[in-house]
Amino acid sequence: MGRSGLELEKARLLSLASEFGFQTDTAHQCLQQLAELYGDDGQDFLTVEHCGDDYLARLADATQVDEDWDIQAPNSETNASEDLDVGGEWHKGNAEDFEGEDVEEEPGNEDDEDKPTTEVDTSDEDYTANTDVSCSRKMPSYVPDSSDSDDVMIIEKPISTKCRDRDVGNATREEKKNLKCTMDTPNNNKSSISFLSQKSESMAMPSSPLGDGYAFHQLECMDDFDLANLVIFGHRQFRSLQRKACESTMAGKDCFILMPTGGGKSLCYQLPSVLSPGVTVVVSPLLSLIQDQVLALVDRFDIPATFLSSQQSSSQSFAVTQELRKSRPSCKLLYVTPEKLAGSSSFQALLKSLQQRGQLARFVIDEAHCVSQWGHDFRPDYKGLGVLKQQFPSVPLMALTATATQPVREEILKILRIPRAVVLEASFDRPNLTYEVVNKDKDPFKQLGQAIQDRLKGKCGIVYCLSKNECMDVCGYLTETFHIKTVYYHAGLSGRERMLVQRKWQSGEVQVVCATIAFGMGIDKADVRFVIHNSMSKAVESYYQESGRAGRDGLPSTCMILYQKKDFSRIVCMLRMGQGTSSSRFKWGMEQARKMQAYCAEKIRCRREMLLDYFGERFDSRNCQLGASPCDICKNKAKENK
Numbered sequence: 272m273g274r275s276g277l278e279l280e281k282a283r284l285l286s287l288a289s290e291f292g293f294q295t296d297t298a299h300q301c302l303q304q305l306a307e308l309y310g311d312d313g314q315d316f317l318t319v320e321h322c323g324d325d326y327l328a329r330l331a332d333a334t335q336v337d338e339d340w341d342i343q344a345p346n347s348e349t350n351a352s353e354d355l356d357v358g359g360e361w362h363k364g365n366a367e368d369f370e371g372e373d374v375e376e377e378p379g380n381e382d383d384e385d386k387p388t389t390e391v392d393t394s395d396e397d398y399t400a401n402t403d404v405s406c407s408r409k410m411p412s413y414v415p416d417s418s419d420s421d422d423v424m425i426i427e428k429p430i431s432t433k434c435r436d437r438d439v440g441n442a443t444r445e446e447k448k449n450l451k452c453t454m455d456t457p458n459n460n461k462s463s464i465s466f467l468s469q470k471s472e473s474m475a476m477p478s479s480p481l482g483d484g485y486a487f488h489q490l491e492c493m494d495d496f497d498l499a500n501l502v503i504f505g506h507r508q509f510r511s512l513q514r515k516a517c518e519s520t521m522a523g524k525d526c527f528i529l530m531p532t533g534g535g536k537s538l539c540y541q542l543p544s545v546l547s548p549g550v551t552v553v554v555s556p557l558l559s560l561i562q563d564q565v566l567a568l569v570d571r572f573d574i575p576a577t578f579l580s581s582q583q584s585s586s587q588s589f590a591v592t593q594e595l596r597k598s599r600p601s602c603k604l605l606y607v608t609p610e611k612l613a614g615s616s617s618f619q620a621l622l623k624s625l626q627q628r629g630q631l632a633r634f635v636i637d638e639a640h641c642v643s644q645w646g647h648d649f650r651p652d653y654k655g656l657g658v659l660k661q662q663f664p665s666v667p668l669m670a671l672t673a674t675a676t677q678p679v680r681e682e683i684l685k686i687l688r689i690p691r692a693v694v695l696e697a698s699f700d701r702p703n704l705t706y707e708v709v710n711k712d713k714d715p716f717k718q719l720g721q722a723i724q725d726r727l728k729g730k731c732g733i734v735y736c737l738s739k740n741e742c743m744d745v746c747g748y749l750t751e752t753f754h755i756k757t758v759y760y761h762a763g764l765s766g767r768e769r770m771l772v773q774r775k776w777q778s779g780e781v782q783v784v785c786a787t788i789a790f791g792m793g794i795d796k797a798d799v800r801f802v803i804h805n806s807m808s809k810a811v812e813s814y815y816q817e818s819g820r821a822g823r824d825g826l827p828s829t830c831m832i833l834y835q836k837k838d839f840s841r842i843v844c845m846l847r848m849g850q851g852t853s854s855s856r857f858k859w860g861m862e863q864a865r866k867m868q869a870y871c872a873e874k875i876r877c878r879r880e881m882l883l884d885y886f887g888e889r890f891d892s893r894n895c896q897l898g899a900s901p902c903d904i905c906k907n908k909a910k911e912n913k
């Protein structure tokens with residue numbers, strides 16, 4: 272390379288640094304170092320193509336950042352002892368199956384002795400206030416619990432024959448009340464509503480999961496999916512592909528379900544689990560997510576569900592495994608962490624025995640993108656899940672995800688060994704979300720506060736930040752300067768603190784949560800009206816997932832990124848920190864970040880089209896322009912065309 276060529280390449284590298292938002296003097300210093308390192312002989316390699324990423328890595332290393340990154344979402348079972356503080360309306364009681372039973376240690380589990388016990392915060396008013404015991408019977412629910420001692424505590428839950436407000440779901444309160452009354456009346460007229468199939472006509476009375484005297488095996492006879500959806504979950508209709516997913520898995524097929532965030536994936540396996548004999552085993556990546564799901568199933572829908580994790584004490588897991596050893600376990604859904612599945616041979620033996628008794632309904636892998644190393648949320652233990660199909664080839668498997676590019680999809684099918692799975696793919700478009708990017712001005716905190724105050728006043732939202740300190744700073748600012756009720760959430764908080772924050776936000780006590788990526792998977796609050804990224808996400812996939820927390824009720828919601836180039840350099844620093852010396856991982860992270868930056872810097876192309884294109888979906892931007900929630904670019908185009 273001649274002298275002029277070298278100067279040109281140096282200029283290109285400097286411009287790369289500036290594009291990524293690095294400071295000019297740092298850029299010059301690092302370039303100088305790089306040039307010295309390559310020496311005269313290596314001049315030809317001093318190009319953006321050859322050493323661009325090395326140069327950026329150096330820049331990141333040289334940039335003094337005083338930030339405490341939340342590099343990875345918490346591990347599946349992180350802080351589980353604290354996470355297990357479930358609160359709720361549970362109370363101790365005498366479950367028939369367990370009362371007075373001596374608890375024995377499960378053979379071979381002696382080393383579990385030191386496992387933390389769990390706590391139940393029964394003082395929580397939000398939950399206890401709703402307990403309606405006026406017309407109740409008690410049903411043992413195998414949710415492991417704890418007390419001061421390590422005794423097994425079987426939680427009982429009052430099953431009300433009255434309709435609780437929050438149970439109503441999509442059906443109107445009156446509708447469902449009538450429905451329940453019809454079902455709960457012993458001499459009801461079956462012609463008015465018959466939800467049992469012919470097979471069960473001989474039963475004394477129709478049984479409901481919501482009423483007295485029911486048995487879950489009776490529900491297994493239900494053959495009307497629509498009615499089951501209404502009766503059990505309160506949904507008046509299925510969303511796109513839900514019915515097909517239910518039918519496919521009920522027919523014993525392996526399925527791969529791709530639906531957008533908040534699209535209703537859980538129903539695809541929860542409904543079949545109630546309608547099939549036996550236990551549906553669900554693998555889910557986070558213990559806190561599992562706890563939320565189990566509580567929702569038992570609490571809102573009266574569906575017997577439980578979980579097993581490596582963090583439980585041996586006596587707690589023993590109670591669950593005892594139930595599973597019964598000839599006909601009453602629990603319909605068993606949630607497990609991948610660690611538990613992969614790491615426990617006794618659990619695998621239990622699965623075998625369930626299968627031999629005809630009580631293993633199916634496997635479900637939720638958040639299946641965690642299987643893929645190149646997905647945005649790789650969990651190493653998910654990789655071992657291929658063992659399920661290997662050991663239980665005849666048991667149907669369902670994998671579900673909201674975010675998967677084509678290569679990630681292929682990897683999921685391969686790793687889970689379900690090459691011939693029925694693939695059901697709904698559009699990833701979220702028509703009710705308005706996407707926009709706003710360039711940060713000189714006072715970005717003020718800009719954020721102003722946006723919330725002017726456009727989103729009193730509405731519930733999430734402000735995503737890159738680092739823990741950014742979370743706290745933004746939270747402090749919004750509270751003090753704009754008097755917006757705000758809390759912060761990051762992986763540095765204890766399990767109990769995280770739970771309290773989530774509860775405050777979930778209940779509407781505070782308006783905004785400032786959070787890192789630790790706050791994400793499993794957040795199921797329907798009326799989140801906005802998700803603002805105070806700093807851009809590290810990848811488009813993460814952005815889709817995070818922004819997808821908004822508008823799960825289908826109502827218009829805003830997804831905004833406050834963008835400045837400098838934030839890109841922060842991401843490079845973060846990647847450098849997280850990926851250490853693994854250069855292929857760093858390069859991959861950079862590639863993802865570049866795509867995210869391209870999304871932010873875009874001036875012409877429809878944002879919705881860009882997002883969907885990333886997942887391989889074709890989208891006609893005119894639908895964005897003419898739709899109910901056009902993106903900022905389409906909105907501007909429409910204005911210009913007027």
Ligand SMILES: Nc1ncnc2c1ncn2[C@@H]1O[C@H](COP(=O)(O)OP(=O)(O)OP(=O)(O)O)[C@@H](O)[C@H]1O
Pocket residue numbers: 441506507508509510513530531532533534535536537538672673793795797823
């Ligand atoms: N058929 C339906 N009718 C009405 N509401 C529904 C229906 N199916 C699901 N929902 C509701 O939609 C919300 C989102 O469902 P769910 O949590 O299953 O989404 P998801 O696809 O698993 O999302 P994520 O990717 O974020 O995990 C829930 O509040 C659920 O009750």
Ligand SMILES: [Mg+2]
Pocket residue numbers: 536537637
């Ligand atoms: Mg889900």
